[in-house]
Amino acid sequence: MSERASVPKEAEETESEPEQEPVTTGAQSVIRALENAGTDYVFGVQGGAIMPVYDALYDSDINHVTMAHEQGASHAADAYGVVTGDPGVCFATSGPGATNLVTGIADANMDSDPVIALTGQVPTEFVGNDAFQETDTVGITQPITKESYFAADSDTVGDDVSEAFALADAGRQGPTLVDLPKDVTQGETEVEPGRPETPETYEVPEEADDEDVQEAVEALAEADRPVILSGGGVIKANASSALREFAKEYEIPVITTMPGIGSFPEDHELSLEWAGMHGTGYANMAISNTDCMLAIGTRFDDRLTGGVDSFAPDAEVIHVDIDPAEISKNVYADYPLIGDARNVLRQLFDAMPRAPDADEWRDQCQTWKDEYPMDYDTPDDEPLKPQYVVEQFSEMTPDDTIVCTGVGQHQMWASQFWEYTEPRTWVSSHGLGTMGYGVPAAIGAKLAAPDQEVVCFDGDGSFLMTVQGLSVAVREQLDITYVVLNNEAVGMVRQWQDGFYEGRRMASEYPWIPQFDKLAEAFGARGFTLESYDNVEETIQEARDYDGPSVIDAHIDPGENVFPMVPSGGDNGLFALNEDQLDMI
Known part of the structure; x- marks a missing residue:
């Protein structure tokens, strides 16, 4: 793609x-x-x-x-x-x-x-x-x-x-x-508008200063524990190919932010996937122990950094961004490089004197992968796990499938357990965290890329906020598969109430919700219900085969929570893998 x-x-x-x-x-x-x-x-x-x-x-x-x-x-x-x-x-x-x-x-x-x-x-x-x-x-x-x-x-x-x-x-x-x-x-006019042009006063920095680039690459080449942090700006600058070339040539482990998902293939040995509040344990460990971070196109928001004082405490930071306002706004940049991400990556590639001597560091990153795997249990006596549904979808769909989401626990599972290898295949609401984003976003995504498969993971709470968009998907005959990971709650709120508010579940659980498969049929879409592991693959395939919008109402374990988890404002290296560990942090 x-x-x-x-x-x-x-x-x-x-x-x-x-x-x-x-x-x-x-x-x-x-x-x-x-x-x-x-x-x-x-x-x-x-x-x-x-x-x-x-x-x-x-x-x-x-x-x-x-x-x-x-x-x-x-x-x-x-x-x-x-x-x-x-x-x-x-x-x-x-x-x-x-x-x-x-x-x-x-x-x-x-x-x-x-x-x-x-x-x-x-x-x-x-x-x-x-x-x-x-x-x-x-x-x-x-x-x-x-x-x-x-x-x-x-x-x-x-x-x-x-x-x-x-x-x-x-x-x-x-x-x-x-x-x-x-x-x-x-009003009347005969004036023809011109082609799109920015105001004369608007200037875009294309390349970083060469001296600044030289200082940055010297620091990166001297590092013992280097990492690349790839943000959403890498994708927006069409710099994913340049990033991949740079990381592979100089064998530097790559972490993405959540908006940067897809900028580096998650099936590559250098990938540590994404970091932050619900990022992988190994990505967060690498951030906490790196001595030099090349951060590209990221604004270092609080869901990534946790506590800024404890973020990458031993690292010299090389920050590449097209917006000067982002430099040292949240995390101090030892080497600020202002310019277009793709151009600056080319500058860095050409200026690098040598690859960092980081064999031991790469081995350590692999050790963290082994110690903190992204796994989960599927006991026969417990309801369907959402992670399993996401993983099965990922295995059954093409690499260029576009994944859209709403906001909540389902969004985290969709980002954690789908394997992303291509840019512009992860479409979600990050900074604002807008519940209801998924249903209409999938419509826009499908019309943007009609030849690519589009899957939207939503939660029951998020789905209800914009469910009327199903009427549009049906009318426009869009082949979209919607998956409602249904736990009869605003799950992320419920998880925080259990973890930080002594289990006082105020206004986070639904005493009654619609049958989403029947609701889908009322809109003219195809509806499916999923309640056990026995028919997961069969239901997914049937929904995908339907030529039009379909909705899978997946009844998941209502007690399942999202882990790993770094408490808000916490240290990225102190993440919980379960509820018991959360109590200890």
Whole structure:
């Protein structure tokens, strides 16, 4: 699978294009801007203030997917951007339409996912008068976007959209928004919008300073216990191939962050998989004992670091990031390298004087793998274990299968027990931790990569938040397999209550939940129930074989918890492998 599934921008610009009808309205200029940017899909919900834009979309070749809720539109656009590498686009009307997008926009902002949101707005003469379905969309979204624009003129609205599209994609990717007053989109114009271009004042650092690179590689070559920490920025920069080449050439063990899953193949002997609160014991041990860490495209968030003071205490840190604001924000960088991850990895590769002398260190990392394996028990007298369901799916599906999730225990099991070997195959909500992300994200992922299998693991709590998205998957005839790891609880909350609140389970368990297989059938999907080990493989295969969306309601052990676990703010090297050890930390 290619790192970026879409057509390269250079190719887009050189292809001959059919002659277009001239624009006559601001709304047509908005759609033309999206066409110029190569937009294939828009995810949205109609409404009064955005209606002129939808009317202009009527004559466009852009595909529109009508979502069941605006939050679903923003998550689908987000996932589309994660899988393709190019900005996903979502539409919503003013007021509640725009505010319903906010959760998805905030999610994309936290995870640096490329999204452009276009929102309807009341006519400019009514702005500030508390008109019907008016809200200050720009004011609400300014803190959670790279930029939010208020379109003020029919002649410039197309260029506003073009610039917003370019900005979402440039440098450190992220969401942008353009608020579209109805009189601006209905207004007349003959001005054709330009192609996407960032503002003249926006600069992206491409390569790190050569002297800084030389100092960094000398430190890395001298290390006895080196590790590479590969973050989500490696995938966003299409730097996975460069990372793999560097790590293999210089035989340095690789740890990923959770957003970095897939940047390095987990079946390779140098892989320690992912680190952090529920990362592998061996990854966390390596972090706690390394003497030199090459960290690429990571913001060192608290779920990775635990307590910052105890994070990699003996390590010199080489931090590669395209955003200078991330350097030494959470973890001090001894060697800051500001630039595009792929370019900087090439610089490091060319400058490395030699491989570190790290035979003993690699042996130690293998010893930790043997001491802290990712295993689990499957007693015959206990309910179905979720880890087994995930593992069986992983074994039965192609390597390029895309895995989407909601947020909770199921998300951790899906990241721990699926073997990831390719970038852009792990699609989840990380920084914001948005329950309900999975159902609409799978829709965006499948439309982004129609030839790849898409599996969505969800929890019963997370699934219920956006289950209406099943209607979209059915209507669009999308071949997606949804797996509800059903423990009749908001499982991660319940686990924390048991571990840190003396078992006081307040508002974390469901006294009643729907039968998800029957609910799926009501939506027009295919429903399955899974309750024992006897028919796991058969049910998985039957669900995969169904040509359309299917839902497996997997009734799992309600007492199963996620381990390993580093308590919040704790030392990565002091992780619990079970409940008894958690009590001792």
